[in-house]
Amino acid sequence: MTLLTDTIRTAETSRRFRAYTGKHLDELTARAGLGPAERLAARAVATVLPFRTNEYVVEHLIDWSAAPDDPIYRLVFPQPDMLPADDVARLSDLIARDAPKAELQAAAGAVRRRLNPHPAGQLELNVPRVDGAPIPGIQHKYPETVLFFPKQGQTCHAYCTYCFRWAQFIGEPDLKFASDDAAALVAYLRAHPEVTSVLLTGGDPMIMGEPVLRRYLEPLLELEQLESVRIGSKSLAYWPQRFVTDPDADATLRLFEQVTAAGKNLAFMAHFTHPREMEPALVRDAAARIASTGAVIRTQAPLIRGINDAPQTWARMWRGQLALGMVPYYMFVERDTGPRDYFAVPLARAHEVFRDAYAAVSGLCRTVRGPSMSATPGKVCVDGVAEIGGRKVFVLHFIQARDPGLVGRPFFAEYDERALWLTDLRPAFADRFPHQTA
Template identity: 55%
Template sequence: MQGFEQGPSQFERYKPYNSRSIRDTSYWQRLTPALQEAMDVVARVMPFRTNDYVLGTLIDWDNIPDDPIFRMTFPHRDMLLAHEYDTLKRLIEQDDSIAIKRCIEGIWRRMNPHPAGQLTHNGASLDGKILPGIQHKYRETVLFFPGAGQTCHAYCTFCFRWAQFIGEEELKFNARESQELVNYLTLHTEVTDVLITGGDPMIMNTRSLASYIEPLLELAHLKSIRIGTKSVAYWPQRFVSDKDAPQLLALFERIVAAGKNLSIMGHYNHPVEIRQDIARQAVANIRASGATLRMQAPVIRHINEAPADWAALWTEGVRLGAIPYYMFVERDTGPSHYFAMPLARAFEIFQAAYRTVSGLARTVRGPSMSTFYGKVLINGIETVAGEKVFVLQFLQARNPQWVLRTFYAAFDPHATWFDELRPAFGERSFFFQTEAAITPELIPVLLQTA
């Protein structure tokens, strides 16, 4: 195929490690006893998975535990509340399996496993049947969770979909076959975009991925297919040296040849992830297929707080042909108490980075919060009518009439998430809370509203 290069790779075959098998590697001995203990305790609550590329290339082992990729992938004591950690550690020492399970389940409930109503309010149904692997939050966009793609090449410790990976079926949403998606889209012709997500769809082999995608190519009203993936950073070999990498890129070419826009939504959290030769080759191969690569990630305490890192990531992305797309705010789920930062600080980081990059990198939008009501942009911190406020705007919304509506929240230097904000100027509620009480029954009506 045109433009495809299969280069050499230090790690020719993907091999994952979990919290047990990592102990059989030389990296385990590089962990202090305290970090080993944290692995034993915290990894029982939060999923752990990594691979040779992350371990051998991305992590700077001379800088642990402060290395950003290490913090992104390895558990730390403070990811649990102090009393949770101490209780769970004691129960493990007592080898009380029933009490351990009860303790872990209590922590999961406290961690808000499905933020922003993603399980209870975004679900789709067809002929009265709930479709567990399909979410339809916005009128023109459907999210699809293929059952075979509900894991990743490595897990991020801050992942807002951590509940997909802990083995509890009632917390998962995934589809077992693609025909339900086709049937749903055939009925909902207002949908122009499908986002295939997970987990990570790129964990699947090309044949499996194609079985989900190729039926979509016959739907004329479907204009764009997006694939959300962290593999561009955690396992770029998927696009370069994996056994079926040529077939994967040929699939991308078929999608584009069918007249669909194909966007690879690449999750890059730190510039070190795109500085590796094989990662850059992955970008080149994706672009050569006719697909577009967009860059997005949350701003995370302990990992990417430096504006210079964001500026370097966006600038290098532009140089390689990837489009800076979103800086997200860390969601209120999982160990958010450890990773979240004040919204004011997130805006300062975005603004400081944005000021230093060229117009070509200013395609990026942020900081953005994926809330229950929609995707809310922090557009500024200003003083209006004598009051310091957050200037907010809907980039996307459950009610399409709210899109691009600007509104104001009272400035709160400590708020880390949208739900902690209050209306400015003495108002009792935000406009979207009074214009419509959003209920599961109302959502289908809103989705079809012009």
């Protein structure tokens, strides 16, 4: 590994990590120009959905002169209309009259349970079992890929307001899913030689320090069956210091180099939701350092209303990623969980945004796929809208599927300009979709 020699390690970039949580929310929303009632409503929403950000995001990414409409502000700060008005009013009243903590928590919990905290059957359908008991921290949805949720990685440098894994961050044990048993992961993989790829996810695995991250990565290097190791992370956008000036930055990069030297493809799955997240020089330094280890940075993000729902935003983001040596990988459809109705973009509009952005970039950016729904039967891509036999239909296919036989097979759904998700669609030219049984 060749470490960059021109990285500027200033006091500004090397300061220790500082998180902002709910106790800072009133002060920060006042900075955005919100009045008392709006700030109270934001606090009410934060009793239901998790709030956390950090000094880097607050001072270097948010344009406070444009807040609260600034896209990065909307990306991390709760908005009063993310929840039904009646729920916000009730929670606001409880906060205003300093209701007992148990009463407030009960009211917030009731709202959460209506928000589909575990979409796509991610616990019921995806978790393997031994003698009927689920294996903690492992999801095995597709034959060749296993997801692992390290216990120490079940938080993030900052929470995105749209995050489909919001239920992991709210402190309710019944909604948490993680493990600190690396040996159990290895044993499971040995028992399933069809698995060739492991994805460490969360939360954000890069919240872990290098010694802890090493405990999970090193045992995987001994498994000949594994071709790739993936790490899903928002850290390049929210805390690039992790790879440049943090005390264990160099050790982390040496660990990455160890993975690639073992013959494994190390894919750093970077989440960038808006082009501004790539503007700081620190991000360029961090990306270059990661790439110097032999790792490949692939980028992905959901299409989010009010944040990145314009073709020019995605085209600028993909071009910027290419310039930094990253590989554009996925545009996702916002999952059917949490404040989905607030952020979701209809599938018809989602395809228009993707198509127009795709047409505006060179072939090197067209490695990206989408818009893709990570639904219960698999990853479903909206290929377009067509008229066949006088009927307007969506053309779709499975990028990935529980049933490998469905991958790459086109199928059709009746056009519906309001549809937000696979379950909103009706099959066209057939009684059922290919993944549905009689």
